Amino acid sequence: xxxxxxxxxxxxxxxxxxxxxxxxxxxxxxxxxxxxxxxxxxxxxxxxxxxxxxxxxxxxxxxxxxxxxxxxxxxxxxxxxxxxxxxxxxxxxxxxxxxxxxxxxxxxxxxxxxxxxxxxxxxxxxxxxxxxxxxxxxxxxxxxxxxxxxxxxxxxxxxxxxxxxxxxxxxxxxxxxxxxxxxxxxxxxxxxxxxxxxxxxxxxxxxxxxxxxxxxxxxxxxxxxxxxxxxxxxxxxxxxxxxxxxxxxxxxxxxxxxxxxxxxxxxxxxxxxxxxxxxxxxxxxxxxxxxxxxxxxxxxxxxxxxxxxxxxxxxxxxxxxxxxxxxxxxxxxxxxxxxxxxxxxxxxxxxxxxxxxxxxxxxxxxxxxxxxxxxxxxxxxxxxxxxxxxxxxxxxxxxxxxxxxxxxxxxxxxxxxxxxxxxxxxxxxxxxxxxxxxxxxxxxxxxxxxxxxxxxxxxxxxxxxxxxxxxxxxxxxxxxxxxxxxxxxxxxxxxxxxxxxxxxxxxxxxxxxxxxxxxxxxxxxxxxxxxxxxxxxxxxxxxxxxxxxxxxxxxxxxxx
Amino acid sequence: xxxxxxxxxxxxxxxxxxxxxxxxxxxxxxxxxxxxxxxxxxxxxxxxxxxxxxxxxxxxxxxxxxxxxxxxxxxxxxxxxxxxxxxxxxxxxxxxxxxxxxxxxxxxxxxxxxxxxxxxxxxxxxxxxxxxxxxxxxxxxxxxxxxxxxxxxxxxxxxxxxxxxxx
Numbered sequence: 001x002x003x004x005x006x007x008x009x010x011x012x013x014x015x016x017x018x019x020x021x022x023x024x025x026x027x028x029x030x031x032x033x034x035x036x037x038x039x040x041x042x043x044x045x046x047x048x049x050x051x052x053x054x055x056x057x058x059x060x061x062x063x064x065x066x067x068x069x070x071x072x073x074x075x076x077x078x079x080x081x082x083x084x085x086x087x088x089x090x091x092x093x094x095x096x097x098x099x100x101x102x103x104x105x106x107x108x109x110x111x112x113x114x115x116x117x118x119x120x121x122x123x124x125x126x127x128x129x130x131x132x133x134x135x136x137x138x139x140x141x142x143x144x145x146x147x148x149x150x151x152x153x154x155x156x157x158x159x160x161x162x163x164x165x166x167x168x169x170x171x172x173x174x175x176x177x178x179x180x181x182x183x184x185x186x187x188x189x190x191x192x193x194x195x196x197x198x199x200x201x202x203x204x205x206x207x208x209x210x211x212x213x214x215x216x217x218x219x220x221x222x223x224x225x226x227x228x229x230x231x232x233x234x235x236x237x238x239x240x241x242x243x244x245x246x247x248x249x250x251x252x253x254x255x256x257x258x259x260x261x262x263x264x265x266x267x268x269x270x271x272x273x274x275x276x277x278x279x280x281x282x283x284x285x286x287x288x289x290x291x292x293x294x295x296x297x298x299x300x301x302x303x304x305x306x307x308x309x310x311x312x313x314x315x316x317x318x319x320x321x322x323x324x325x326x327x328x329x330x331x332x333x334x335x336x337x338x339x340x341x342x343x344x345x346x347x348x349x350x351x352x353x354x355x356x357x358x359x360x361x362x363x364x365x366x367x368x369x370x371x372x373x374x375x376x377x378x379x380x381x382x383x384x385x386x387x388x389x390x391x392x393x394x395x396x397x398x399x400x401x402x403x404x405x406x407x408x409x410x411x412x413x414x415x416x417x418x419x420x421x422x423x424x425x426x427x428x429x430x431x432x433x434x435x436x437x438x439x440x441x442x443x444x445x446x447x448x449x450x451x452x453x454x455x456x457x458x459x460x461x462x463x464x465x466x467x468x469x470x471x472x473x474x475x476x477x478x479x480x481x482x483x484x485x486x487x488x489x490x491x492x493x494x495x496x497x498x499x500x501x502x503x504x505x506x507x508x509x510x511x512x513x514x515x516x517x518x519x520x521x522x523x524x525x526x527x528x529x530x531x532x533x534x535x536x537x538x539x540x541x542x543x544x545x546x547x548x549x550x551x552x553x554x555x556x557x558x559x560x
Numbered sequence: 561x562x563x564x565x566x567x568x569x570x571x572x573x574x575x576x577x578x579x580x581x582x583x584x585x586x587x588x589x590x591x592x593x594x595x596x597x598x599x600x601x602x603x604x605x606x607x608x609x610x611x612x613x614x615x616x617x618x619x620x621x622x623x624x625x626x627x628x629x630x631x632x633x634x635x636x637x638x639x640x641x642x643x644x645x646x647x648x649x650x651x652x653x654x655x656x657x658x659x660x661x662x663x664x665x666x667x668x669x670x671x672x673x674x675x676x677x678x679x680x681x682x683x684x685x686x687x688x689x690x691x692x693x694x695x696x697x698x699x700x701x702x703x704x705x706x707x708x709x710x711x712x713x714x715x716x717x718x719x720x721x722x723x724x725x726x727x
Contacts, residue, residue, distance in 0.1 A: 308622050
């Protein structure tokens with residue numbers, strides 16, 4: 001068996017059945033092994049960046065590891081944005097890159113790039129496999145590292161000759177050695193976890209105005225059921241980050257929606273007034289906290305995170321607990337008595353009624369488009385997004401019911417993420433309706449992946465919120481740069497996205513009238529084929545409320 | 561504030577790159593850094609002196625612990641440890657001042673490791689203060705070159721930093 005065949009066998013042994021990639025010179029031995037392989041489905045995207053985002057979307061939708069494969073040099077560097085995106089959002093991913101043969105390494109050979117070096121700051125770890133006997137061991141280690149603790153991307157660089165060499169069973173190094181043991185021992189719960197949970201119980205019991213602030217850790221540890229139980233047990237309102245938005249059902253009475261820069265007014269007010277903040281698998285990102293000194297100024301903060309480096313990194317906390325959120329919640333629920341907090345809940349509900357998310361539903365408004373998609377999918381679709389205004393509207397107005405149903409680039413804010421990520425999500429969850437909510441600007445960034453959608457007939461519906469501009473940048477220029485609209489308008493030439501889609505073999509619809517929208521969405525869902533809907537939305541619409549950068553989160557624009 | 565941190569790492573190529581990269585991208589300042597293998601050839605020990613307050617040192621330790629190649633991170637407590645640095649100083653040494661320099665070297669228990677007609681190279685081991693004091697004394701003669709290894713440190717007594725122990 002060749003090294004490449006052994007690689008694929010190892011992947012199959014690990015339960016991997018889908019990989020995304022693009023072939024090339026140094027990856028030829030691996031692609032040769034894929035030629036007759038029946039166990040692994042390989043999806044070829046148009047661009048390696050798309051393959052990385054598709055693997056990322058697949059991982060987010062399924063909870064499994066996303067796997068991407070590229071050749072050396074430009075193939076590998078094209079993965080960089082996708083890897084960084086997964087790193088920022090703690091998504092488990094393993095990236096395999098072809099590499100020039102060992103003898104050519106370090107000689108500036110054709111299509112040689114030191115990709116392990118390039119990706120050090122954006123991977124949890126990386127390997128360059130120099131010895132065929134290490135293939136099984138290091139690939140398994142890569143998957144172990146990607147999935148344990150705080151998940152993240154791992155890169156494995158595979159020199160061409162290591163992939164072509166013949167290897168026999170007895171030459172293969174046994175996979176589990178001291179290294180894995182050492183590594184996994186870092187994952188164990190810290191000493192005195194039980195005592196810390198008890199301390200948390202006492203703090204929660206004492207609190208009069210508790211708020212739960214839930215992040216992506218709820219999703220990655222599949223703890224949404226436990227979160228719901230906790231919120232109902234102690235009657236604490238729950239606000240989520242963008243990454244944690246599907247961790248708690250939007251329509252639950254205790255749900256305050258998203259907090260932070262484009263969060264709801266009532267979530268930000270509750271944070272500002274609470275006396276206890278229970279932060280679960282969240283990392284106090286600057287888009288969440290605004291001015292750190294004025295974030296939850298009256299609260300004692302309990303912070304639970306799998307990554308101890310997050311505890312106390314961005315804000316001062318009163319109790320930091322390193323551990324898996326699900327495990328923490330299970331132990332907490334064992335001990336925690338119920339609580340009413342009636343007065344606090346009345347105050348919060350009063351804010352919720354007085355300062356709801358709202359928009360003027362005249363003309364074709366983006367918020368209405370999201371609401372219509374939500375209505376027709378009953379809140380049960382997987383919603384992937386590009387980045388910008390549309391992403392915030394999707395987060396604000398879609399009423400999520402199920403965990404892992406929102407696929408969005410949170411930390412890195414990658415325009416062009418949505419379409420390939422939606423394709424990956426649909427391949428991972430063929431049972432779900434998948435929408436990609438896009439802006440015209442971000443759609444253009446990776447619109448070529450429509451070709452992938454058509455090639456494999458992946459029925460993802462991209463809804464382009466077409467405002468002929470880079471809306472979020474335009475909004476900042478309007479509000480903070482004296483309306484100096486520098487390079488944000490896209491209407492110099494009118495691009496016909498419907499024709500573009502049809503040229504790629506994807507069904508295209510155009511919508512200019514509000515009254516046409518419902519039936520077009522319905523049609524697009526019925527055809528069970530990839531489609532785009534180009535919706536000409538009101539180009540002046542801004543995302544509100546908004547906390548200007550550097551302000552305290554209760555200093556919001558757009559509420560009255 | 562300066563803090564000395566001892567890091568046990570897997571002896572792989574590229575490990576130093578990962579550690580140095582972590583320091584630069586997170587904006588941690590390295591005052592000195594020394595690397596070498598340990599009693600176990602598969603493991604290297606890196607001694608880093610970090611400039612920064614308690615928050616920085618805490619972050620340095622936690623971020624280092626996240627690197628897969630890092631086995632153990634320990635803070636060196638000055639009172640409970642021995643720290644040493646080696647320095648080579650090449651100093652202008654015309655024949656008329658040579659005996660004075662040799663005398664000073666003896667007081668500091670430094671060794672003369674090379675002599676030429678116009679210069680002398682002196683090797684000195686010690687902690688930071690001793691080395692600085694010696695450097696000051698030699699300055700008037702004219703220091704042509706000075707190289708330091710960076711601090712290495714070990715705990716006093718039977719306590720040792722080994723992989724078997726957990727942090």
